[in-house]
Amino acid sequence: MMETRWQALDPRAALLWRAQGVVRVLIGLTPIGIGLVVGMTFLWSLHTALVVGAGLLGLALVQAVTWPSFSWRAFRYAVRDDALLVQQGVLFQHTVAIPRHRIQHADLRQGPIDRAWGLTTLIVFTAAGVGLDASIPGLDEEVAEKLRDLLLKDTGEGGI
Amino acid sequence: MAETATPPTGGATGWRGLEPASLLINLLPDLWRTVRSGWPLLLAIVVGGGARSAVDLGFLALFLGLSLGRTIIHFLTLRFRLNNGKLEIQSGLLGRRNRVIEPAHIQNTELVQNPFHRVFGLVELRIETAGEGGAEGLLSALSVADATALQNQLRRSPGAHAEAGAGHEDEIEHNGLVEVLGYGVSVGRAGAALVVYGVAQEWARQFQPTLLQSTMARPGAGFVLLAVFVALGYVYSVGSSVIRYYGFRLFRSTDGLRTESGLFTRRRVQVPAGRVQLLRINETVLRRIMGYATVQIETAGSNTAAVQQGAPRGAASEAMIPMVAQDLLPETLDAVLPGYAQAAPLVWQPSAQLALISSILRGGLRWTLLLGLFGHFIAPALGFGRMDQLGGIGLLFGAWTGWRDWGTAGWKLTSALVLVRRGFLSRETALVPRSKVQSVHLLQGPLQRRFGVWQVHVWVAGGTLVTPEITEEDARRIFGALGGESPLSGSPPRSGQPPSPPGTQPAQPSS
Structure with missing residues (x-):
């Protein structure tokens, strides 16, 4: 397993x-x-x-x-060999699994307050729609960049 | 077809343009678009007794001139060619636009022929990819032969979803006039008719109060008026269905699917093989009584456009079979989405036992509100007096439909498909090929947590499939099968503190 x-x-x-x-x-x-x-x-x-x-x-x-x-406390994420998992929500709980080969692209975004704290939001897109499929906020800049590179490294066919 | 002087280079064909008749064909739609964008000004001219003064005439000439100018520029500047199998389209005078469309990214192509096209023997070719909203390639006036040839060339380009030897087509579905009429009746516009009736009555109350009073004073007048509006709603529904779906036919070849329909404007939609993302089978009560179902075929093409324009996910469909006889449904579905036959017989996995409570609550609330508001506000306007007891009837009826909704709901996972069925009065079955799943979402709200039930949303490029409320065990099975190992396994889904990776201490939030 x-x-x-x-x-x-x-x-x-x-x-x-x-x-x-x-x-x-x-x-x-x-x-x-x-x-x-x-x-x-x-x-x-x-x-x-x-x-x-x-x-x-x-x-x-x-x-x-x-x-x-x-x-x-409710937010957590996991990068597995096959999928990215993101879990969040206090009242409304939401867990998403995105197969790694389905990831089309990933963005790093920083607002002014994020920049002041040295934090970044990683946003992951698939071909499912025009919106984001998962986002991981509050990541350290270095961690976010490594995570983005890791997710985009072996994205496979990503076909639709 | 207007040829330009540019010679073909390498694997490229020469640049080609639109037919000269496009000047006439495109002028009317462009003028309509201009009128729509400048309607407040036009309204002011008309209401203000316009079209008489030089200023008003000047504005009208400006509208016409803008449309004429755009149409001429479009005709003169639009050029397209096939370059190494890719479709390249250039357009624009001041802002030049050059777009290259990869055949492998094409989700569907559509040939549209409105009455103006028909007069000149032309056709409009629309090409949709999953990349952006709307038709990414739009060639508004080509000869039928050129458009078909281009469509075929794109289909056979390297990387496109076509198989060698394609060409032979089998007709797998055909709707006659009776079936299209049946579809129009089953779509129904009673709700819209009620709204129009309410607005009309409010308008009469404001501007023609004496006429309204004298009309409504007659016994049964309100009821007759309402019946007329509902009947008009159905006439509109049936009429628009006939205009859109008259002569519907569905063909299948090794290239994929092709539909054609339309009374005045003929639409021919081509969906390449392997591009179907989602099927929705709508079986309203009326359709079930007639012995039919409606099948919507979604690809990754226009759904993104619809979402961008504010429509809910899954609202748009590339192609639709208005009416399929219930007994022919399995073989039609298998032709549209190979693999369906293996899913049969459909033994549905039930929704969670405790979901029955929330289903009854939802149904009761919905129908109590609907009938309660009708009895309190609309019934007096119809001359029946206040009928607040309708709220109680709505509660009972809603509870019954909630119970039946719960009994209808189900899901099934096969090696190739995910299937979900929901709704009693308006039953919908959705099918998604597992190979098309983009992401899987597991959701639980506070009320659902109280009952220990979950919902799984399966996202594909053509829309979303939503399971009914199911047990944690079932949610784990679906989530695990589609998104990898389930995160629910082992410990409860949320214990307040996320488990930390082995060998590390969980971080604590700063306070």
Whole structure:
């Protein structure tokens, strides 16, 4: 039986996700929160609206800070001789197996926060569609490059 | 055909262009595209009492001029040739485009002949590959002989999926007018008719309230109006089916499959051998009563285009057999996808026992909402008064269909195929050759975890096959067979901490 050696993500990935989550909440949700508070003043007093708005923002921040730990623990991947396996998801669990010879190409992507942390996302494509088939975020740059080269080394016929 | 002065070099034929009649054939579709893209402006001209002032006429002339210019440029600049067996297409005046299509990458070719083509004895050749969305090669006006010759040359080029000695074709399916009419009726447009009816009533309420009141005051008027709209929906459905599938025929040769159909615009789709990725067999209740099924044939070609345009995966099909008699279905499927016969007899593996609960819940919720909303909002508009009790009937009916959905669902793995069947009222069976599987996905949501059931999604280049909710053991079998050793083996699928590789310590997240 072929051994599956599961790999966890770089621990910095959880930190990265936290930072991204907090930025998303502050930039994306704060204007919505202010709008909600203004709207709620028509129903309640300003004080109540501010308390409810601050509470919602606080909950979103707590979620952004704590959830990445669960996501990090749920994420794992394995490169076998025959296939790439990626498992993720806390509430909705998703495991994908991509036969190695089916891999068409692989991308390495880095956003500004990823770059600051020295992390990279590896995205793997097959001929199945126009979207990505699997992605492994939070990889150390060097590890990501090695993994990409390994996956593209023996991709076989890859026919459709 | 317009020949250019470029001589053939090496293994290349000379550059060729479109027939001059393409100027007329392409002008109308291009004008239509221009009108569609500039419809707000045209609407303003028409509603504003336009086409009278010089400015309005100037805009209309601009639309016509743009289309005319594009059509002329297209005719003058489009050139194609076969270069070492590959199709090379050049086009564009300012932005030149040169595209080389490898015969080995061609998923299907299509000859389309609309009434304008027919007048001039021409045809449009569309070539689809798996590489990009849409027709990658589009030659809009060739003579039938040239298009067929080019199609054959591409099929016989090195690397193309054709076998030596190909040529003889067997007709394996033919739909007469009655069958096409039956298909149109079984497609149904009752839902769309209801929506149109609702919109029309809302429009009348806003702009013709007295007319609406006087009409609806008559007894049974609402019901009659609804029946008229539903009937119109069916007329539209049957009419569009006849226009699209009249004279449908399916042929098989060693080259692959070929379909032809169409009342006004004839479409001839060629699917090379070995390019079929996915088959879907749709058997709605009405079709089952008629004793027929519809078969959709998917390749890697237009599905990517459809997905790019926002359609769900698997929504587009390269070719479709509108109606296949149930007793002829096994041999037709075996002709389309060799290996099917070995899968018969189809003894389905059942879905998980506990999936029955979620199936009943889903069915009950769906029909309660549907009939509840109908009884609360639409029934009063029809003059029947509020019928909230329909929600309760919907709950019971939905629970029954959920139970029947669960009983219908099943899966099967053979040495060559993956087969899945789902749905009771609208039964669909999907078949995927195992050799075409690109990736396998194992999914479990929170409710499914509660019941200990899983779903497996099998991705191929032509779409996705989704299993019903199955047990962990069955999920492991399918996942292991298609994606290598199952990751579920050994320990439970998720224990909170991913197992670390031997000899290493699992990493801990920073806090």
